[in-house]
Amino acid sequence: MPREAEPSLNERQFILQALQENLRLDGREFDQYRPLELTFGDQYGVADVTLGKTRVLAKASAEVTVPYVDRPLDGIFNIATELSPMASPAFEVGRPTETEVLLSRLLEKTVRRSGALDTESLCLVAGQKVWSVRVDVHVLSHDGNLIDAACLAVVAALRHFRKPDTSMESGILTVYTPAEREPVALSWLHSPFCVTWSYFGDEGEIALLDATWREEQVRVGSCTISLNRHGEICQIAKLGGTPVEAVTLLQCTNTALTKVKEFSSFLDKKLAEDIKRRDKGGLMAELSAENDR
Amino acid sequence: MAAEHPLVLPGDTIDPSLIPTHKKQPLRLGPGLRHNPPSTILPTVAGQLVTDLRKNSMWVEYNGGRYIPSQGDLVIGQVARSATDLYFVNITPYTANASLPHLSFEGATKKTRPQLLPGALVYARVTLANRHMDPELECVSATTGRAEGLGPLTGGMAFDVSLGLARRLLMARSREEGGIEVLEQLGAEGLAFETAVGRNGRVWVSSDSLKTVVLVGRALTETDEKGLGVEQQRKLVKKLIREMR
Numbered sequence: 001m002p003r004e005a006e007p008s009l010n011e012r013q014f015i016l017q018a019l020q021e022n023l024r025l026d027g028r029e030f031d032q033y034r035p036l037e038l039t040f041g042d043q044y045g046v047a048d049v050t051l052g053k054t055r056v057l058a059k060a061s062a063e064v065t066v067p068y069v070d071r072p073l074d075g076i077f078n079i080a081t082e083l084s085p086m087a088s089p090a091f092e093v094g095r096p097t098e099t100e101v102l103l104s105r106l107l108e109k110t111v112r113r114s115g116a117l118d119t120e121s122l123c124l125v126a127g128q129k130v131w132s133v134r135v136d137v138h139v140l141s142h143d144g145n146l147i148d149a150a151c152l153a154v155v156a157a158l159r160h161f162r163k164p165d166t167s168m169e170s171g172i173l174t175v176y177t178p179a180e181r182e183p184v185a186l187s188w189l190h191s192p193f194c195v196t197w198s199y200f201g202d203e204g205e206i207a208l209l210d211a212t213w214r215e216e217q218v219r220v221g222s223c224t225i226s227l228n229r230h231g232e233i234c235q236i237a238k239l240g241g242t243p244v245e246a247v248t249l250l251q252c253t254n255t256a257l258t259k260v261k262e263f264s265s266f267l268d269k270k271l272a273e274d275i276k277r278r279d280k281g282g283l284m285a286e287l288s289a290e291n292d293r
Numbered sequence: 294m295a296a297e298h299p300l301v302l303p304g305d306t307i308d309p310s311l312i313p314t315h316k317k318q319p320l321r322l323g324p325g326l327r328h329n330p331p332s333t334i335l336p337t338v339a340g341q342l343v344t345d346l347r348k349n350s351m352w353v354e355y356n357g358g359r360y361i362p363s364q365g366d367l368v369i370g371q372v373a374r375s376a377t378d379l380y381f382v383n384i385t386p387y388t389a390n391a392s393l394p395h396l397s398f399e400g401a402t403k404k405t406r407p408q409l410l411p412g413a414l415v416y417a418r419v420t421l422a423n424r425h426m427d428p429e430l431e432c433v434s435a436t437t438g439r440a441e442g443l444g445p446l447t448g449g450m451a452f453d454v455s456l457g458l459a460r461r462l463l464m465a466r467s468r469e470e471g472g473i474e475v476l477e478q479l480g481a482e483g484l485a486f487e488t489a490v491g492r493n494g495r496v497w498v499s500s501d502s503l504k505t506v507v508l509v510g511r512a513l514t515e516t517d518e519k520g521l522g523v524e525q526q527r528k529l530v531k532k533l534i535r536e537m538r
Contacts, residue, residue: 005383005386005387006371006412007412008371008412008413008414008451009410009412009413009414010413010414010446010447010448010449010450010451010497011450011451012412013448014448014449014450014503014506015450017503018503018506018507021503021504023503023504023507025450025507025510025511026511027507027511027536089386089387090387
């Protein structure tokens with residue numbers, strides 16, 4: 001395992017002292033996120049999230065396969081994360097580090113277990129053919145706060161993705177190519193987002209949002225709260241670290257709700273812009289084979 | 294600027310008219326150039342070819358990502374651990390450590406030597422650097438025996454900058470040759486701070502006021518990331534001072 005670059009004693013002391021004087025190294029507020037950018041690819045299902053210098057790319061894809069034996073009516077949904085050495089020399093290919101394991105567990109609990117994607121709608125022929133949707137998350141650059149960026153990228157990619165249209169006639173399943181019929185969106189129930197808080201100080205009294213890599217090395221505890229804009233909490237993960245006052249945690253959750261509402265409207269806006277960009281000449285309404293219910 | 298310093302890529306042939314000639318001194322090749330006898334000079338990195346007619350030398354200015362130690366460079370290292378009579382100091386992350394003898398500090402004897410904890414920062418000079426061995430450092434000038442600014446750095450904050458910016462900061466006439474005036478401008482605005490620049494891409498800044506250190510750090514990192522010229526640096530400094538007040 002390559003030697004992890006630890007911050008020096010001077011840096012540690014300085015960051016803590018500066019936080020006690022309400023100063024962050026890049027001049028942000030304690031609950032301010034870095035500039036967030038989201039771009040979609042030309043292909044459906046590709047989302048590129050940039051949060052300051054952290055950059056995460058998520059790609060959604062689907063294929064027809066047999067379902068799991070114990071769940072014949074559900075489709076398959078997997079999220080695969082990859083931290084390549086491109087993001088940081090501390091990562092190695094093929095050997096998951098602690099960061100990677102935590103990241104994939106949190107994404108799993110947030111997006112998969114909360115039922116954001118309706119897996120029953122992925123079923124084509126009960127017990128024989130289902131859609132298997134897979135999201136690949138690639139971390140291109142690691143400057144802290146991978147969890148929030150990765151969750152946003154996964155949700156954006158899935159909402160942007162279009163699966164090929166299908167029809168079932170007398171026992172024969174036909175899957176149409178994008179040229180024959182316009183692909184349809186996935187059945188999406190709610191959009192969960194992650195908000196990660198980092199704690200500093202002997203009793204975890206200072207709480208920061210969106211820590212950079214350096215701040216992450218110096219923190220004494222962290223808590224990731226996943227919720228959607230309606231305030232429904234998917235999970236709260238505080239894995240070890242310094243104990244934090246319960247009141248602080250409640251305040252963190254409240255602020256997290258505000259941030260999630262901002263993320264939600266940001267994502268809606270970007271998706272709407274993307275649809276407008278693709279829909280030149282207003283032909284989308286005519287090409288789509290979806291019926292209004 | 295581009296006309297005087299053409300861009301070269303590794304393996305390019307150099308226009309013979311660019312190679313300086315001198316009546317008495319032989320041609321000296323600096324970093325980034327390699328001599329293939331009898332008469333071929335090849336660049337080994339991508340950058341701008343710079344020639345000095347007075348000293349009859351030429352070299353390539355490049356901005357690499359990873360620091361390769363060379364003898365005589367001043368670097369800021371981080372102590373990794375301590376052995377019997379050596380400190381292991383890390384100057385480039387994710388590479389082997391350099392060694393710094395315990396006695397290589399000003400006025401150090403076996404009984405009175407500085408105790409450096411792992412994670413401490415030191416300002417040192419590279420004494421030995423080649424491809425085959427781990428680099429070696431010293432914190433005292435070998436000829437005079439005095440520190441001359443080298444040694445442990447206490448307090449303050451270390452910022453990471455690109456190698457190109459570190460080199461330009463270390464130039465004797467940084468404004469004319471390197472286009473960096475941001476530190477002088479910050480000082481002219483009334484901020485009091487001290488800095489140490491390591492050629493390995495780290496800058497240490499210390500001041501009595503924490504706000505000053507944060508400001509200097511932000512000015513340096515923004516100058517670096519956006520590649521600002523002297524005028525733009527002035528505007529950046531004014532903007533940061535306004536935000537602080």
